[in-house]
Structures are given as structure tokens and as C-alpha cells.
Amino acid sequence: MFLQLLVNGLVTGSVFAIAAVGVSLIYGILRLVNFAYGDVMAYGACMAFLFNVTLGLQMVLSTALAMVATAVLSVTLELVLWRPLRARGAGFMSLFLASIGLALILRQMLLLVAGPQSRAYDVNPYKVYVIGSVRLSGSQAIAIAVAVVAIVLVGVLLSSTSLGRTMRAVADDRALAAVAGVDTGRVIVLTWIVSGLLAGLAGVLAALVQSTFDPNFGFALLLPVFAAVVLGGIGSPYGALLGGFVLGVVTELSTWGGFFGGVNSVYKPVVAFAILIGVLLVRPQGLLGRARVV
Amino acid sequence: MSAILEVRDVVRSFGGVRAVDGASLDVAEGSITSLIGPNGAGKSTLFNVVSGFLRPDAGRVVFEGRRIERKPTYRIAQAGLVRTFQTARALTRLTVLDNLLLAAPRQPGEQLLRNVISRGAVMRRELESRERAKELLALVRLEGHADDLAGTLSGGQRKLLDVARALMAGPRLVLLDEPMAGVNPTLRVQLLQHIVALRDDLGLTVLLVEHDLDVVMRASDRVVVMSNGVVIAEGTPAEVRADPKVVDAYLGTGA
Amino acid sequence: MSTLASGEFWAFVGVVAGIYTIFALGLQLEFGFTGLLNFGHVAFMAIGAYTMAILVVKTGLSMWIAAPVAILTSAAIGILLGLSTVRLRSDYFAIVTIAFSEIIRYVATNEDRLTGGTQGTINLAGAGEASQYNGEWERFQSWVQGVLHIGSKDVAMLVVVWAVALACTGGLYAAIRTPWGRVLKSIREDEDAARSLGKNVFAYKLQSLAFGSALAGTAGLFYAWQFSFFSPGDFAPLLTFFAWMIVILGGLGRAWSVPVGALVFGVIFAGTRFFDFAPFSWFDSADRAYLRLIVIGLVIVGLVFFRPQGILGKRDEMVLE
Numbered sequence: 001m002f003l004q005l006l007v008n009g010l011v012t013g014s015v016f017a018i019a020a021v022g023v024s025l026i027y028g029i030l031r032l033v034n035f036a037y038g039d040v041m042a043y044g045a046c047m048a049f050l051f052n053v054t055l056g057l058q059m060v061l062s063t064a065l066a067m068v069a070t071a072v073l074s075v076t077l078e079l080v081l082w083r084p085l086r087a088r089g090a091g092f093m094s095l096f097l098a099s100i101g102l103a104l105i106l107r108q109m110l111l112l113v114a115g116p117q118s119r120a121y122d123v124n125p126y127k128v129y130v131i132g133s134v135r136l137s138g139s140q141a142i143a144i145a146v147a148v149v150a151i152v153l154v155g156v157l158l159s160s161t162s163l164g165r166t167m168r169a170v171a172d173d174r175a176l177a178a179v180a181g182v183d184t185g186r187v188i189v190l191t192w193i194v195s196g197l198l199a200g201l202a203g204v205l206a207a208l209v210q211s212t213f214d215p216n217f218g219f220a221l222l223l224p225v226f227a228a229v230v231l232g233g234i235g236s237p238y239g240a241l242l243g244g245f246v247l248g249v250v251t252e253l254s255t256w257g258g259f260f261g262g263v264n265s266v267y268k269p270v271v272a273f274a275i276l277i278g279v280l281l282v283r284p285q286g287l288l289g290r291a292r293v294v
Numbered sequence: 295m296s297a298i299l300e301v302r303d304v305v306r307s308f309g310g311v312r313a314v315d316g317a318s319l320d321v322a323e324g325s326i327t328s329l330i331g332p333n334g335a336g337k338s339t340l341f342n343v344v345s346g347f348l349r350p351d352a353g354r355v356v357f358e359g360r361r362i363e364r365k366p367t368y369r370i371a372q373a374g375l376v377r378t379f380q381t382a383r384a385l386t387r388l389t390v391l392d393n394l395l396l397a398a399p400r401q402p403g404e405q406l407l408r409n410v411i412s413r414g415a416v417m418r419r420e421l422e423s424r425e426r427a428k429e430l431l432a433l434v435r436l437e438g439h440a441d442d443l444a445g446t447l448s449g450g451q452r453k454l455l456d457v458a459r460a461l462m463a464g465p466r467l468v469l470l471d472e473p474m475a476g477v478n479p480t481l482r483v484q485l486l487q488h489i490v491a492l493r494d495d496l497g498l499t500v501l502l503v504e505h506d507l508d509v510v511m512r513a514s515d516r517v518v519v520m521s522n523g524v525v526i527a528e529g530t531p532a533e534v535r536a537d538p539k540v541v542d543a544y545l546g547t548g549a
Numbered sequence: 550m551s552t553l554a555s556g557e558f559w560a561f562v563g564v565v566a567g568i569y570t571i572f573a574l575g576l577q578l579e580f581g582f583t584g585l586l587n588f589g590h591v592a593f594m595a596i597g598a599y600t601m602a603i604l605v606v607k608t609g610l611s612m613w614i615a616a617p618v619a620i621l622t623s624a625a626i627g628i629l630l631g632l633s634t635v636r637l638r639s640d641y642f643a644i645v646t647i648a649f650s651e652i653i654r655y656v657a658t659n660e661d662r663l664t665g666g667t668q669g670t671i672n673l674a675g676a677g678e679a680s681q682y683n684g685e686w687e688r689f690q691s692w693v694q695g696v697l698h699i700g701s702k703d704v705a706m707l708v709v710v711w712a713v714a715l716a717c718t719g720g721l722y723a724a725i726r727t728p729w730g731r732v733l734k735s736i737r738e739d740e741d742a743a744r745s746l747g748k749n750v751f752a753y754k755l756q757s758l759a760f761g762s763a764l765a766g767t768a769g770l771f772y773a774w775q776f777s778f779f780s781p782g783d784f785a786p787l788l789t790f791f792a793w794m795i796v797i798l799g800g801l802g803r804a805w806s807v808p809v810g811a812l813v814f815g816v817i818f819a820g821t822r823f824f825d826f827a828p829f830s831w832f833d834s835a836d837r838a839y840l841r842l843i844v845i846g847l848v849i850v851g852l853v854f855f856r857p858q859g860i861l862g863k864r865d866e867m868v869l870e
Contacts, residue, residue, distance in 0.1 A: 088857075093801070101849030101853065104842055104843070105846035105847060109839075112836055112843070226647070227644060230644045234641070267659070274652070284641065345745065347744075371744065371746055371747035378745075383742035383745075385738035387737075387738055388734055388738060392731060395731065396732065396743075403727050404732050406729040409727040409728070
């Protein structure tokens with residue numbers, strides 16, 4: 001049972017981790033807390049449905065196309081909304097409020113076009129892998145495998161490519177980077193692309209793992225994702241990854257019978273938040289964050 | 295004259311780097327003491343430790359006979375040790391006058407209930423504070439800006455506001471972190487004169503970090519020199535200027 | 550468009566705007582004046598409403614006692630939350646407060662015996678018994694109607710709610726202009742500067758949270774009385790976001806901008822219901838609901854673009870943010 005829960009936790013954790021990195025990258029570079037991120041993920045999931053079920057394409061291809069569609073959406077929003085706002089000197093409050101308005105618009109548009117009913121992808125729901133005492137559904141196995149690949153790629157991107165280094169430089173100090181000759185506009189667009197790809201992927205994986213989904217599921221995901229980012233330490237993409245996995249695993253394991261009889265599984269999100277609060281009390285900057293200096 | 299402030303063997307590291315590495319110094323009551331040293335010597339860190347913004351890893355700080363190194367900043371300020379900041383922290387969306395009124399000590403109206411039950415006392419103190427604030431503003435030539443938002447002030451003006459605010463709090467020891475940086479030369483002289491006057495009239499003790507050696511030499515009673523986290527020399531301005539260790543620190547390997 | 554002219558409908562909109570005014574005042578105090586990024590504000594509305602309903606139904610306490618107890622409970626829990634969280638950096642504080650409001654909602658949903666669970670307050674007296682907490686309130690409302698010679702319940706409610714809302718707004722306005730309020734504002738601007746001048750920032754933040762939560766609890770009471778029934782789903786984070794919109798829409802850092810923001814918000818929200826001209830007429834009513842919210846979202850984004858300081862805010866202050 002423990003192992004099963006652990007694996008379930010890794011699956012949930014993968015989804016959180018991927019989404020959390022997307023959020024963290026944008027926050028790092030723009031100081032924008034993107035409340036619309038959950039609905040962008042939902043958009044990705046819905047687009048994958050469009051390709052997979054309505055157009056009958058194979059799931060992997062549909063996912064890739066959905067990721068592209070989400071990246072396109074993110075870049076469009078950057079050019080149409082975020083960049084003009086920044087040019088007007090919009091402060092943190094304005095950007096945050098705009099992201100709330102945007103979240104509202106996105107979700108309602110999805111509801112308008114797709115309707116509120118639950119849907120599922122065209123995948124075989126009965127395929128099960130059995131490894132020892134652990135049962136993995138086909139979707140879960142895919143989720144873990146894809147997540148691992150994605151995380152490795154993101155890690156490589158951030159640490160070894162010049163784009164990754166530039167992203168980190170701009171996140172550290174945008175004015176300085178600009179002075180040093182970095183085309184900050186271009187880096188920002190590229191960051192939105194990466195963040196959008198990740199959002200799309202996370203959305204599809206979340207929908208896969210849940211088996212059914214509706215356009216409203218983005219916000220429910222958003223809170224644990226934000227929690228993962230904060231848990232890992234705001235400003236650290238690696239922290240976001242770690243935070244996502246920790247949150248996923250610990251919430252699943254909390255329902256284990258061997259742990260004081262187990263937490264009622266309905267309370268799993270509560271456990272996630274309790275962990276977050278607990279960690280912050282002891283380590284206010286998060287797991288991998290930098291301590292505050294006056 | 296006794297030491298109003300004693301710093302003993304203070305150590306403070308950041309991620310493996312010892313910004314302050316066993317620093318000790320005394321500040322005599324009623325004196326103007328300057329803390330100088332090359333960049334990276336640990337002066338700001340020491341200020342942060344003394345004023346309670348940082349906890350030292352080791353060592354102690356004694357103010358008027360009481361140990362304060364583990365006390366929260368606001369208690370230290372209430373006890374009479376007030377500091378300014380290197381980049382002036384003007385409260386931008388408050389008026390210049392409000393910035394100063396905030397600093398006035400013993401304003402009963404800062405407890406919400408007292409505004410209802412001791413209205414008279416609150417109003418009286420507020421009027422007193424306004425008078426004092428206007429005096430201080432006149433001193434730093436900001437009286438015309440009293441009702442402007444502090445955010446509209448220039449950098450140099452904000453530093454002056456910072457200093458005026460610290461003085462408004464009626465401290466017994468004030469820590470001035472580069473008070474002259476960004477302030478125009480004529481004003482510097484006046485500010486200095488006023489600080490000296492406060493020392494003479496009220497026995498105010500001043501510890502300042504300053505790079506303008508002219509100010510340091512002319513106004514200080516004592517000078518303390520830091521380099522690489524430790525105090526390498528202290529004495530009168532003349533003594534310190536002649537000390538070869540000091541010359542070395544500034545011209546030699548540097549921070 | 551016949552309901553457009555209906556007094557009852559607009560009285561209802563007015564009541565909701567009044568409730569939101571009280572709710573958003575708490576947020577204005579916490580964020581607009583003290584700089585606390587509280588995203589869990591709705592939790593305290595829930596606490597106020599539930600405490601009153603539970604006390605009235607389960608212990609038979611008079612509403613006139615249960616109500617103040619509910620407000621004090623909201624304040625007390627606000628302080629408890631603050632004790633552990635107020636020292637956190639502001640973005641962390643924001644997330645933790647959302648987490649807290651979700652925890653409250655979960656507890657309300659799952660602790661059936663205490664709160665009636667998902668079915669809400671109808672269930673408070675246990676299965677099979679429909680319970681009501683509103684008896685005394687309805688009597689009070691009739692009394693108000695009698696005294697003021699008003700025919701309609703909604704108008705009576707409107708009068709009561711707005712009397713309280715305006716009193717709270719006036720109270721906040723007065724409080725902020727005291728030296729106490731000055732300390733709060735200094736904390737908003739620069740905590741470290743406030744500390745260096747001897748202010749106990751921690752204690753002031755807790756006070757701000759206490760009063761802000763008390764206001765939210767009061768709003769919860771009126772919500773409970775207006776609708777005479779509620780369930781955990783009524784206290785979703787969306788309400789906190791509405792309060793944020795109202796505060797920013799009206800203008801940050803001004804007590805009187807809250808009622809203005811709430812009224813404008815209420816009119817926009819309710820008014821879009823009557824859009825039956827093109828392109829709205831192309832859609833059926835279910836879809837029209839989505840379209841309305843899209844319009845509201847666009848209005849918000851538009852405001853951010855063209856009037857970020859809100860209706861009553863000052864541009865020069867905004868620029869200094």
C-alpha cells in the first residue's frame with residue numbers, strides 16, 4: 001500500500017512539478033504571479049481533447065500540438081497584454097489584477113466554447129502495468145515517464161544552454177542584463193514559450209491522470225502548484241521542481257494507514273497546505289530559496 | 295566619559311563569508327565617532343548588527359549597560375538607539391511631515407484606543423511634534439516640502455529626511471549610515487553643524503559611517519577604522535591618519 | 550428588459566453591494582493601509598457566518614449574542630493566523646492565506662456534524678430536520694420596516710446593511726487619520742524603516758488582521774441573514790478576488806473608495822444581466838452567463854490599462870508604488 005501511494009504521489013508530484021517550473025520561470029523573470037496559469041493549463045488540456053477526440057489524432061501528437069497551442073497563447077498574451085502593461089509602468093498590483101481578469105476571461109471562453117461537461121481523452125483506460133505490488137494505469141505511467149523527460153530537458157536548458165543562462169541572468173537583474181546587451185524582450189518571449197509548453201504539458205498530464213476533466217479544473221490545480229513554488233522557494237526553478245514532488249508524494253502518503261490511521265483522502269489538499277505552512281514557519285524562504293537580507 | 299556603546303568580538307557570516315570577523319569598539323557618550331574603512335570592510339553589517347537588523351553569530355553589543363544583540367530592532371530603537379539607512383528609506387506615499395511625525399516618541403495615539411479615551415493628550419503631543427518637526431525640516435531645508443509626498447523628493451533630499459527623522463526620534467545614540475552621500479556641499483556643512491550642536495546641547499552621541507574624509511576629520515572626536523571585518527585602528531582623527539595600518543588598508547590590497 | 554426597472558432587483562443589488570463594502574473594507578485596511586497581501590479574506594466571512602448560525606441553531610443562543618461572538622471569533626482566528634504567518638515575506642503570506650481559506654472551506658464541507666456539510670446550514674440540526682437561524686433576524690427586519698414605513702423586505706435590509714457599511718467606512722476613515730493609522734501606513738511603505746523608529750511592526754500587523762477579519766465576519770453575518778441559508782461553496786476564493794477587484798477598482802488606500810467601488814462593481818455585475826442586445830442576443834442564457842463574465846474580465850483588464858489607480862485613487866500616488 002505504501003509503495004502504491006508513493007508511486008501515486010510521484011505521479012501527482014510530476015504534474016505539480018512541471019507546472020510549478022512554468023510558474024517559477026515567469027515569476028523569476030517578470031515578478032508576475034500569474035493567476036491565469038491554471039486556466040492556461042486547462043486550455044492546453046482542452047486543445048489536446050480537440051486534437052485527440054474531435055480530430056482523431058493520436059494522443060502523443062495531440063499533446064505535442066496542445067503544447068504548441070499553449071505556447072502560442074502565452075506568447076500572444078505577452079505581446080498583447082503583458083508587454084504593453086509593462087510599458088505603461090504597471091506595478092505588481094496592476095499585473096496581478098490583470099492576471100485575475102485574464103483568468104476569468106480564459107475560463108469563461110473555454111466554458112463558452114466547450115461547455116462545462118466532463119470529458120475524457122481517447123486512451124485505453126484499462127491498460128495497467130503491474131510492478132511488484134504497485135499498479136500503474138497507462139496514463140499514470142505516461143505521466144511519470146513524460147515528466148522525467150521534461151524535467152531533465154528543463155534542467156539541461158537552465159544549466160547548460162546559453163538561453164538558460166541568459167534567462168537566469170535576466171531573472172536576477174533585468175536592468176543589469178539589459179545594460180550588458182541582453183535582448184531582454186526576446187528572452188522574455190522565449191521564457192513565455194517554455195512556460196507555455198510546460199503549462200500545456202502539465203494540463204494534459206493532469207487531465208490524463210484524473211481520467212476526466214472539465215474547463216473548470218485549472219483553478220483547483222493552481223493552488224497546489226503555487227504552494228509547490230512557494231515550498232521550493234520563490235525564484236528557484238529547481239526549488240519548484242522539488243516542491244512539486246514533495247507536495248505530491250507527501251499528500252498521497254498522508255493517507256497511508258500506517259501514519260496514525262491515515263488522513264481522510266478528501267483532506268489531501270489540506271495536507272498540502274499544512275505542509276506548506278509548516279515548512280515556511282521553520283524555513284521562511286522555502287526549501288531552496290535564498291534568505292532575506294536587509 | 296563612559297562608553298554608551300560597547301561592541302565586543304562580533305562575528306557575522308553570510309554563506310561562508312565572514313563579513314564581520316571579531317570586531318570590537320567603544321563609542322564614548324556624547325562623542326561623534328566615525329567608522330571608516332574601504333568597501334567591504336563590514337561597516338554596514340556591523341551597523342545592522344548593532345541596530346538589531348541582524349543577529350551576530352557571536353559576540354555582544356552593550357548599549358547603556360544593557361545587552362542588545364538579541365533584541366528586536368524596535369525595542370532597541372525605543373531604548374534610544376536609532377539608525378538611518380544607506381539608501382534613504384523615505385516612506386514615499388506619506389507626506390514629508392508625516393514621515394517626521396511618525397518618529398515622534400511617546401505619542402499615545404499610536405495605540406488605537408487612546409485616540410478615543412485620551413483625545414486631549416493625543417492632540418497635545420501631536421501639536422508638540424508638529425512644532426519640533428517643522429524645526430527639523432527647516433534645518434534640512436525641507437520645510438517647503440512639508441506637505442508633499444516624500445516620494446517626490448530627490449535622492450539627496452530623502453537622505454536629509456532620513457537624518458531629520460532619526461533626530462526626531464530623540465535618540466541618545468544615532469547611527470548615521472553615510473548621511474552625506476548625495477547631499478550638496480553647502481547643506482553638508484549645515485547638517486554637520488547641527489549634529490555637532492545636538493551633541494553639545496543635548497549630549498547626543500553620534501556614530502557615523504562616512505566616506506567623506508573631510509567631514510570625518512573635521513567633525514569627529516574619534517575615528518574607528520575597519521578592514522576585512524575587523525577593527526584595525528582607533529583614535530583621534532590625527533592619530534588615525536598617521537597610522538600606517540590605515541594607509542595600508544586604503545591603498546594596499548583593498549577589500 | 551422589464552426587470553431593469555424593478556426596484557426589488559436593484560434593492561437586492563444594493564444589499565449585495567453593501568455586504569461587499571463591509572467585506573472589502575477589511576481588505577482595504579489589511580492591504581490598502583497596512584500592505585498585507587491577504588488572499589484568504591473570505592475565510593473570515595465564512596467563520597462569521599458559520600459561528601453565528603451554529604450558535605443559534607445548536608445552542609439556542611439569541612442572535613443578538615451570537616452575532617458579536619461571531620465577529621469576535623473571526624477577529625481571534627485572524628490573530629491566530631497572523632501569529633504564525635505575518636512575519637513571512639509578502640508573496641509567501643499571500644499563498645499561505647489562500648491555503649488557509651481553502652482549509653476552512655474544506656473543514657466546513659467535511660465536518661458535517663458541526664457545519665451541516667455540503668448541504669449547508671439547512672442541515673445544522675442534523676439529518677431530517679430543516680433548520681433555520683434566521684428567525685430573530687426576520688423579526689428585526691419587520692420591526693425596521695414598521696419603524697421606517699417601508700413596504701419591502703429588501704429595502705429594509707438595504708437600509709440596515711448600508712447603515713452598518715457607512716458606519717464602518719466612517720470608522721475606518723477616522724481610525725486611519727490617527728497616529729495609529731499613520732503607523733499602519735508606514736508599515737505598508739517600509740517595515741524596516743518603521744522598525745528602526747521603534748514601532749512594533751508585528752503587533753500592528755496583528756491588529757490590522759484582527760480588525761480586517763472582524764469586518765469580514767460582519768459581512769458574513771449579513772450574508773447569512775440576507776440569504777437565510779448558505780453552504781461552504783458560497784465562500785469560494787472567488788469572493789476574495791471580488792473584494793480585491795473592488796478595492797483596486799475604487800482606489801487603494803482610501804476608506805471612501807470602497808463603497809464607491811462596491812456600488813460600481815455591483816452595477817456592472819448586475820447590469821450585464823440585462824444585455825440582451827447583439828452580440829449577447831446570439832447566445833442562449835447559459836452561454837450568456839459566460840459571456841457576461843468575459844465582459845467583466847475585459848472591464849477589469851481595461852481598467853488596469855487605462856485607470857490603474859482606480860476610480861478615486863490618485864495617479865501620482867500610484868506611480869510611487
